[in-house]
Amino acid sequence: AQSVAQPEDQVNVAEGNPLTVKCTYSVSGNPYLFWYVQYPNRGLQFLLKYITGDNLVKGSYGFEAEFNKSQTSFHLKKPSALVSDSALYFCAVRDEGGLGGGYQKVTFGTGTKLQVIP
């Protein structure tokens, strides 16, 4: 079964500094990886995904993520953090289970709270 680990419950970073939110995954077959963000009392919003191709994926709001197959990691990054980036971030991997691998359900990590300090 696939799984996702987010080793940090919380990440604190000063505004204007680069940020990294860590994610490692375990999956059989090719990984389909996602990052989502959740603001208080809001639904999950898609940030970016890795399906294939370039290891550096660019997404919404200036975020990017680096896929590293050898380290089975998919860390989320941003060059310069904003206070408005403070939120809960979830890494996720798509499951290729089911008949012919067709169910495509997503398994989420436990989330990392990002706090950007003014």
Added chain:
Amino acid sequence: DTGVSQNPRHKITKRGQNVTFRCDPISEHNRLYWYRQTLGQGPEFLTYFQNEAQLEKSRLLSDRFSAERPKGSFSTLEIQRTEQGDSAMYLCVSKRDSNYGYTFGSGTRLTVV
């Protein structure tokens, strides 16, 4: 594209009562998933529909839980004899075959008192 709609947004119920939630996915999305999210945790998979067929159920989905998608359009999730441990946000997600994007509803927040 009007998004995934979930009703109600909030539900407060007494322990032991039955509750039903509704999800209206994006019309051309044939895949529909239910997730449960407790405070500070990631969403946990509950069940999956492809059109009207329920193809997978998590072990989290006890026999008090039932989900339907009768015509392959909207879906309902019913919890019978609610317990305090059922208090959570219930999320509906839909997806179309031809792309990789998942669309989340805003969720139904259930509080069992």
